[in-house]
Amino acid sequence: GQQVMQIPQYQHVQEGEDFTTYCNSSTTLSNIQWYKQRPGGHPVFLIQLVKSGEVKKQKRLTFQFGEAKKNSSLHITATQTTDVGTYFCAGRGSTLGRLYFGRGTQLTVWP
Amino acid sequence: GAGVSQSPSNKVTEKGKDVELRCDPISGHTALYWYRQSLGQGLEFLIYFQGNSAPDKSGLPSDRFSAERTGGSVSTLTIQRTQQEDSAVYLCASSPPSAINADTQYFGPGTRLTVL
Numbered sequence: 122g123q124q125v126m127q128i129p130q131y132q133h134v135q136e137g138e139d140f141t142t143y144c145n146s147s148t149t150l151s152n153i154q155w156y157k158q159r160p161g162g163h164p165v166f167l168i169q170l171v172k173s174g175e176v177k178k179q180k181r182l183t184f185q186f187g188e189a190k191k192n193s194s195l196h197i198t199a200t201q202t203t204d205v206g207t208y209f210c211a212g213r214g215s216t217l218g219r220l221y222f223g224r225g226t227q228l229t230v231w232p
Numbered sequence: 233g234a235g236v237s238q239s240p241s242n243k244v245t246e247k248g249k250d251v252e253l254r255c256d257p258i259s260g261h262t263a264l265y266w267y268r269q270s271l272g273q274g275l276e277f278l279i280y281f282q283g284n285s286a287p288d289k290s291g292l293p294s295d296r297f298s299a300e301r302t303g304g305s306v307s308t309l310t311i312q313r314t315q316q317e318d319s320a321v322y323l324c325a326s327s328p329p330s331a332i333n334a335d336t337q338y339f340g341p342g343t344r345l346t347v348l
Contacts, residue, residue, distance in 0.1 A: 152335055163323060163339040164275070203331065213335055219265065219288055220335060224274040 127223025136232050138159050140197040142226035144210035151213050153186055153193045154220070157204040167195075200230045234258065234339035237323050243344045245314055250324065253309045253343045257326030265337065266299055266309050267323045269273070283329075314347045321345070 134140050144153065152171045156164040159178060168177055170186035176214045177184045193212075196203055207225040214221070216220045237256045247250050257264050266278040277291035281301045292298070296314075302306040311318055321344050325337040 154335060154337075157300065163341055164325075164337070165322075166336050166338070169336060211335075211337070219280040220337065222267075222275045222277070227272075 125178050125210060125223045127210055127226060129226055130224060131227050131229075133214045133229045133231065134200050136202060137199050140204070140228055142195050142201050142210075142228075143220075144212070144223050146212050148189045148214055149190050151190075153183060153210055153212045155193075156211065157206050158204050158209065158225070159175045162206075164209060176196075178181045198227070199230075202230050202232055204228060205230050236324055236326050236338050238340040238343050240343060241341065242346075243250055243346045244290045244348065246348050247254060248313055250310065251345065253322050253345070254312075255307045255309070255324030255326075256342060257305065257307070257324070258328070258338055259305075260328065261325035261326035261338070262304070262329040264307050265325045265327075266307070267325065268320045269323055269342070270320045274292075278309070278322075280340075282313055286300045291299075316347050319345055 124158045126145045126191040128143050132138045132140055152169055154169045157167055160165040168184050170184055173190050175186040181198045185194045193210055195208055205228060207227045210223045211220040240255045243251055247256055262283045264281040268276040268278055279292055279299045280288040296312045299307060299309045321342040323342045324340045327337050
């Protein structure tokens with residue numbers, strides 16, 4: 122069955138360092154989304170990527186969708202303490218059906 | 233506008249009791265998901281409703297779990313004969329019908345279930 126793998130599971134960085142989380146799917150995805158969940162909160166939608174090779178930026182966050190539409194990454198430049206939380210990717214396969222979430226990467230930022 | 237709401241926000245129950253968790257999606261959203269999240273863990277898919285189609289129940293962990301969605305809007309997740317391992321936060325999410333944003337999930341605040 123379809124799976125979305127996400128690594129690393131945990132990442133601890135010093136404030137100002139960069140951070141990257143990666144998602145890989147066993148099958149081609151029609152789109153991929155990224156969500157952020159702050160400690161004690163619920164997941165909040167960040168962005169959706171649809172096109173092969175697509176790159177989108179939101180301030181210090183850069184999102185990429187692979188050429189084969191099987192992998193994606195989220196990169197944060199110069200992390201801040203406000204970036205703390207768990208980042209999830211979620212992808213949909215080529216057929217109608219549900220989204221598949223990765224396990225998430227829990228980011229800790231030391232001041 | 234109003235977001236996804238869930239009730240109750242917290243539920244403490246005794247092992248063996250039945251519980252009902254409610255989700256009110258955003259008005260007009262056609263898709264509705266239930267997830268379970270244990271402390272510090274990822275999102276465990278439970279069930280997915282899309283319009284009038286038969287729900288995808290493939291994530292329900294046992295026959296003690298069931299869910300329904302009445303009138304294409306409000307959904308209720310029922311757990312019968314609760315066990316301690318059912319303790320978790322139960323999250324509901326809904327998605328709009330538009331072709332562009334149909335996958336964007338809007339999450340509710342969750343119901344924290346504690347089974348003693």
